[in-house]
Amino acid sequence: MARIGVINISDGRDYVHSGITDFIRSNEDKLVASLTAAGHEVVRAPSAVSANTLATSHARGIEAADVDLTVLHYCVWAFPHFTMLAAGALRGPLVLVANTDPVQPGMVGMLAAGGALDQIGRDHVRLWGAPEDPALIAEIGVRASAASAVARLRGATFGRIGGRPMGMNTTVANTDQWQRKFGIDVEEIDQWEIVRRAEAADAGEKAKARAWLEQHATVRYDGAKLTPELLERQIGSYLAMRELIDEWHLDFSGIKGQPELTGHFATMDVAEAFLNDPYDWNGPKETHVCATEADMDGALTMQLMKHISGTPVLFADVRHYHADRDIWDLCNSGQHATWFAARSDDPAENLARVTLHPEVFFFPAGGASVEHVAAPGEMTLGRLTRKDGEYRLQLMLGEFENYDEPTTAELTARSTPEWPHAFARLDAPAETFLSRFGANHIHAIPGDRRAELRAVCALLDIALDEFTRG
Incomplete structure (x- = not known):
């Protein structure tokens, strides 16, 4: 199986982020548990990204962990420039995942981030679903396995x-x-x-x-x-x-x-x-x-x-x-x-x-x-x-x-x-x-x-x- 990085992207307003931190962490825990149960090794960022400095530092940490693929997770509205900064520090494939829980506009955050990546020509894949959804986990697994196979060619x-x-x-x-x-x-x-x-x-x-x-x-x-x-x-x-x-x-x-x-x-x-x-x-x-x-x-x-x-x-x-x-x-x-x-x-x-x-x-x-x-x-x-x-x-x-x-x-x-x-x-x-x-x-x-x-x-x-x- 593959080595997958997970970074949650959040709202950049302190008063908003402080009120949704537990919601983000709960959804991230579910996603990580599902990926781990599917046999993947997961490397998670220390916290959700709520500032431009965290976008860069968390992404650099995931990149240093030599992951095959990185999941950028959106379960709330997320400032799109956080995604751009993180993507700039990540060389490997990106999968943008939107939580479909109607409580928070995660899908809106993914679309805004994905559109910004499109504008600069940064390839990515977009997926959506509940973090426990087997179909979503399988879709991430397909792309992670492919990314692992390609990465293992390089340097061979x-x-x-x-x-x-x-x-x-x-x-x-x-x-x-x-x-x-x-x-x-x-x-x-x-x-x-x-x-x-x-x-x-x-x-x-x-x-x-x-x-x-x-x-x-x-x-x-x-x-x-x-x-x-x-x-x-x-x-x-x-x-x-x-x-x-x-x-x-x-x-x-x-x-x-x-x-x-x-x-x-x-x-x-x-x-x-x-x-x-x-x-x-x-x-x-x-x-x-x-x-x-x-x-x-x-x-x-x-x-x-x-x-x-x-x-x-x-x-x-x-x-x-x-x-x-x-x-x-x-x-x-x-x-x-x-x-x-x-x-x-x-x-x-x-x-x-x-x-x-x-x-x-x-x-x-x-x-x-x-x-x-x-x-x-x-x-x-x-x-x-x-x-x-x-x-x-x-x-x-x-x-x-x-x-x-x-x-x-x-x-x-x-x-x-x-x-x-x-x-x-x-x-x-x-x-x-x-x-x-x-x-x-x-x-x-x-x-x-x-x-x-x-x-x-x-x-x-x-x-x-x-x-x-x-």
């Missing part, structure tokens, strides 16, 4: 392991644009670092991890493309990435993989799957977004979605459209985090549905692909893509579906049965999707999180390209 470092894979321009972004737009630095790291470190990784740790996978998942060794030695090489690649993440302080990353590693060392399927998981054989861990094919815009989308949802994020190719069923097969080598198999925080529950297959002919170096079918449920899908050099968020709602075993086997056999699949019904006609979507990679998180992602677009000044059957 992306580790790009290798370069452009197989001529895919949509995976390569302009580093200057990333720094200017998102505040993200890009660290370029050679793929040789994975080879070197994987071979030097602790043999006991690799054997421990292999035994854990053999115990919980189905491992189909074939003596050629998948052997215990190749699986341990892939595990070593994961350990190598963990080292690089720690040494270079990488917040998220991407591995080129193709064609060098997949042709001559091993596929990165195991490493990518477990980096994106909230666990490995040593127990729970923080999810680290890692995009296959060093997909920068894919990784950026995933990092935003991770900050919004707090869950792993799906990475997939839009592999096939089953027109007879109006469903999409979202499938890409071993990239899908194993968490999606059952959406459980218990790795044993997820891995019971995972099979490690020998890699297919695309990847002659061999190793395991991490196959499973994503669990059913409502999903938010999308991707940051670029049109004429400018970013846009292409966004839609969908649903993952599961079927009986014969149907699932028949559907996976039409593409690559050894790879992970998510069968998605999208809230978008196929003609619309195929005509407009700006990449072959797509990303997804559970639930309907479109409201937060729309708010992200507003904060980043990015165009929203939303797909819907409506």
